[in-house]
Amino acid sequence: MSITTFAVAGATGRLGRHVVDVLTERGHHVVPMSRATGVDIITGEGLTEALTDVEVIIDVASWHASDQDAATEFFRTSARNLHQYGRQAGVTRIAMASIIGVDNATAGFLAAKKVHEELLLSGPIPVRILRAAQFHEFVGQLLDWQQGDTAYLPALPTQLVACRAVAETLADLALAPTAPAPGTPIPEIAGPRKETLAEAAQLLGARRGIKVVAVDGAGMPDAEIAASGGFLPSPHAELAGPTFQEWLDTQP
Template sequence: MRIAVAGGTGAVGTHVVELAREAGHEVAVLSRGTGVDLTTGVGLTEALAGVEAVVDVASTFTLDAQESRTFFGDTTRRLLQAEAAAGTKHHLALSIVGIDRAPHGYYAGKVLQEELVTTGPVPWTVLRATQFHEFAGQVHGSTTLGPLVLVPRMRSETVAARDVAARLVELVEAGPSGRVADLGGPEEAWMADLSRAWARARGDRRRVLGVPLPGRLGRAMRDGTLVSGPGADHGSTTFEEWLRDQAVQRA
């Protein structure tokens, strides 16, 4: 099958591209780096020629709700419009567990993305996943207080981006399936513990503190809103295994 991966150079997109090619699919990578800008539409029509399915794993880095809504709104509308014109038969979007129950700025864009996909002109699948194992590194060091590293107190169930990618390839092969079972990781942990382990593996011995964030978002982080619930599927790669694999790759 000819598949386009929007965001195919990102954390999960790289694995989707690799695994889809290993499975024998022909893959077009859509990113600004490959000459396709999903916010302006430059290069999109050409890139979708002959494409049967699009996996959308594009993203932007923002905590601002309006910026997030603009990015996911613009990119999703452009993709769906171009797919409808190209005769693409399946749009598969990756979303996040708990986005409609936690008032996080980035999640506002993901909620809009889901609305557009599920009411749009192209038969669709939406998979929600929990945070990737990589998230433990992304939160580490973004807030410091003297020698302390502060990490939100957050119940988490991180999953390997590669396990998410493997599920996305299965789903693209299955065809449009609507909202499918959420995908979580193999185990729950506090984010501060994961972040500390991530830092130790890199020789960073600064003290990591889990800090409760105030308000509804802080509560959602602590009360399990962001971990998968009953009926979810689970990736098999543990955080420890993922960390070891990262160390091997760095050596």
């Protein structure tokens, strides 16, 4: 196996930490890029130095809130900078993590992520995309946003997936000698079990002493699209365990 030098944008984030671990375990050189490591993909601070001798960028950096305009601006700037600084450094390709169903999105964070895909694909460096289902860890984040001993969460269908599984598949995609053929569907990865966000949250809530009440998701961006399965994996998706319950059983 040849050794590749990677730069990981968003290296200290929820998915980024797993990507760094997977690449390191496989023996590759990894340059972690985040503000915590002195690299800012928005201002450009530290990017020139970080990308020296880098062959492949993996972009898993994300905006921290759901506001569509702010998220879109973040992705617009990061895409421009990764292409600009990456081309100057001789980067050969970019692999990015996206979200299943973004092509159906009309509002909110997913709509911003749709723009992110379009912006990266329109740049000078070849781009490979992996769309993933919501992460297992997302359920805990939903509960963290609630207040009190009762949480009201949407009964919207999902197929939650482990961050580690996404990181492994994203690394495979980034390392593949050839990109997916033109016209083939964008690769997807999801968990093995269809459930609702509320059902998964009830499992975690039981451990935290929080009662979770399922609601219809009214008022959420594209709730009707979600309810009809618009953000579920396509038939060609890779399904990877563990299930949410199996993953939860391994958590401290």
